[in-house]
Amino acid sequence: MRHYTRDEKLKAVQLYIKYDKSPAAVRYELGYPTRNCLYRWYQEYIEHNNSFPEEKVRRSKYTPVQRKAAIDYYLTHGKSISGTIRALGYQGKSALCEWLNEDLADSDRKWFCKRNSSVVRCSQEQKDQAIIAYCSGEKTPKQISEEYGISPYTIYGWKKKMLGQKETMKKVLASNKSTKTMNNLKDEVEQLRQEAELLKKQVYRLQLEKAVLQKTAEIIKKELGIDWNSLSNREKAIVINALRDQYQLKELLDIVHMAKSTYCYQASSMLKDKYQSVRTVIISLFKDAKGRYGYRRIHVSLKNMGIIISEKIVRRIMSEENLVVSKITRQKYSSYQGEISPEVDNIIERDFHADKPNKKWLTDITEFHIPAVKVYLSPIIDCFDGLPVSWTIGTAPNAELVNSMLDEAILSLKDEEHPIIHSD
Numbered sequence: 001m002r003h004y005t006r007d008e009k010l011k012a013v014q015l016y017i018k019y020d021k022s023p024a025a026v027r028y029e030l031g032y033p034t035r036n037c038l039y040r041w042y043q044e045y046i047e048h049n050n051s052f053p054e055e056k057v058r059r060s061k062y063t064p065v066q067r068k069a070a071i072d073y074y075l076t077h078g079k080s081i082s083g084t085i086r087a088l089g090y091q092g093k094s095a096l097c098e099w100l101n102e103d104l105a106d107s108d109r110k111w112f113c114k115r116n117s118s119v120v121r122c123s124q125e126q127k128d129q130a131i132i133a134y135c136s137g138e139k140t141p142k143q144i145s146e147e148y149g150i151s152p153y154t155i156y157g158w159k160k161k162m163l164g165q166k167e168t169m170k171k172v173l174a175s176n177k178s179t180k181t182m183n184n185l186k187d188e189v190e191q192l193r194q195e196a197e198l199l200k201k202q203v204y205r206l207q208l209e210k211a212v213l214q215k216t217a218e219i220i221k222k223e224l225g226i227d228w229n230s231l232s233n234r235e236k237a238i239v240i241n242a243l244r245d246q247y248q249l250k251e252l253l254d255i256v257h258m259a260k261s262t263y264c265y266q267a268s269s270m271l272k273d274k275y276q277s278v279r280t281v282i283i284s285l286f287k288d289a290k291g292r293y294g295y296r297r298i299h300v301s302l303k304n305m306g307i308i309i310s311e312k313i314v315r316r317i318m319s320e321e322n323l324v325v326s327k328i329t330r331q332k333y334s335s336y337q338g339e340i341s342p343e344v345d346n347i348i349e350r351d352f353h354a355d356k357p358n359k360k361w362l363t364d365i366t367e368f369h370i371p372a373v374k375v376y377l378s379p380i381i382d383c384f385d386g387l388p389v390s391w392t393i394g395t396a397p398n399a400e401l402v403n404s405m406l407d408e409a410i411l412s413l414k415d416e417e418h419p420i421i422h423s424d
Contacts, residue, residue, distance in 0.1 A: 003098070004033065006052045012038060013045045024147060067099055074100065122148060127158050134159065208247060212255050215242050233258065237266035278302070278309060279317050286323045294325050335365075335397050348422045354383040358417040361389060361409070364424060365397050378405045380421070 004012075012026055016038055019025040023035040033041070045052060066088075074084045074096070081096055122130075130148060133139040134155055141152040216231075216239050236256045240263060243252055253260055285301050286293055293301070295315040302309060318324075354360040360383035368375045378401050379391035390408035394401040406421075413419070 008032075009041050009052055010045075013041050016042060062095070067103075070096060071099055071103055122150070127162070130155060131159050131162050208251055209255055211243060211246070212239060212252065215239050229257070231256070233262050233266050234270075237263050237270065241267065241270075275309075275313060275317060278307060278313075279321065281305070281307065282314065282317055283321060283323065286318070291323075291326055347420055352383045357382055357384045358389075358413060358419045359384065361419045361421045362423070363402075363405070363421060365401070367397070376401060378402055380405060380409045 012030055012033060015026045015029060016023065021042075023038050026038060027033070027035075041052075070084060070088055073087060074081065077083060077087070081093055084096060085093065126148065130144050134141060134144060139147075141155045144150075144155055145152045216235075219238055219242060236258050239256065240249070240252045240258075249260070249263075253263060281302065282298055285298055289297075295311060295318050298318065299309070299311045299314045302314065348360065352360065352362070362381045362383060363379065366377045366379075368377065373395055375393060375395060376397045377391060377393055378397075380389040381387070382389050389412060390405055392401050392405040392408070
């Protein structure tokens with residue numbers, strides 16, 4: 001049996017706690033120990049307050065020279081554990097397996113002693129389950145070895161032994177056959193479930209048709225065998241309204257062969273008759289208010305009178321009766337008051353280029369909005385360089401604003417300068 005150091009035990013137990021106490025996960029990562037050995041280490045770890053006692057130094061009864069000679073002989077003589085033991089005769093199988101696992105740690109193979117293998121611990125039923133899982137492809141040999149705590153090579157031996165027995169082979173074949181039978185049963189169950197769903201829908205359809213026919217005979221006084229095409233759209237809408245609380249609108253329209261737009265139109269026309277008394281009251285309230293009440297104030301007035309109705313219906317009735325509140329719109333200010341003199345000739349003709357200063361002037365009035373009041377700017381721009389000759393600012397676009405601007409511009413002229421002033 002291999003001897004594990006204190007650090008190896010501590011590492012295994014810590015991984016066991018980290019992986020939610022799963023021995024298979026610990027063995028998959030470390031390659032050791034067995035399930036029962038890990039349970040013993042965990043109990044020892046708990047008893048010593050989450051630690052392991054200091055281990056005593058054990059002296060090996062074999063020297064390093066003997067150990068190296070055994071490993072070299074094993075590697076150079078066919079890698080046979082039994083042959084190495086017979087040839088040297090000074091170590092057991094467990095000791096040699098332990099030396100190989102420690103000195104050849106880089107190798108993918110792990111050596112197990114038969115005394116520690118799982119052949120003795122596994123029952124025949126467990127062996128059969130492991131071989132069936134391996135032969136059917138459900139699990140790999142590595143997964144099976146981690147689950148049972150055995151070597152993957154042990155599984156190959158079990159398989160070889162089992163395949164040599166006809167009765168065991170029959171069990172394996174019967175197991176595969178039962179698996180196929182189970183899959184067929186699942187397919188049949190799924191098919192039956194789909195058929196049941198289809199029958200359920202058909203029964204629901206028949207119940208819906210019966211309910212519509214009974215309601216038609218009750219309200220419209222028609223016989224049960226009536227043709228839907230002989231009913232008017234209004235009669236169909238009445239039947240649908242009577243069954244709206246029990247069935248969906250889409251299903252009812254499909255039964256009576258009626259478009260949704262047609263139903264909405266018929267339902268809207270029937271609603272007019274429903275609110276005929278309210279319509280009269282709304283018209284009266286609007287006239288008493290001399291056309292100054294909108295739908296919100298009309299709704300409040302109806303509520304005060306004890307008539308409970310939504311604002312949307314009030315707005316729709318007022319729209320249908322053309323009850324519109326008249327609005328007084330304030331017109332924007334315009335200084336234009338018509339022509340008071342003959343039209344002046346357009347001398348500039350959109351030629352705003354000047355070859356010298358004070359030859360062509362342009363002017364207009366611009367309006368500005370500021371938080372306090374409106375401000376008006378009246379400038380004169382020279383076409384030669386685009387600079388202002390003079391400007392005035394006032395709170396009203398009157399003649400004083402323009403005349404003062406013109407007077408300042410004239411004062412800047414020389415005797416021989418006579419510019420053309422252009423304005424729109």
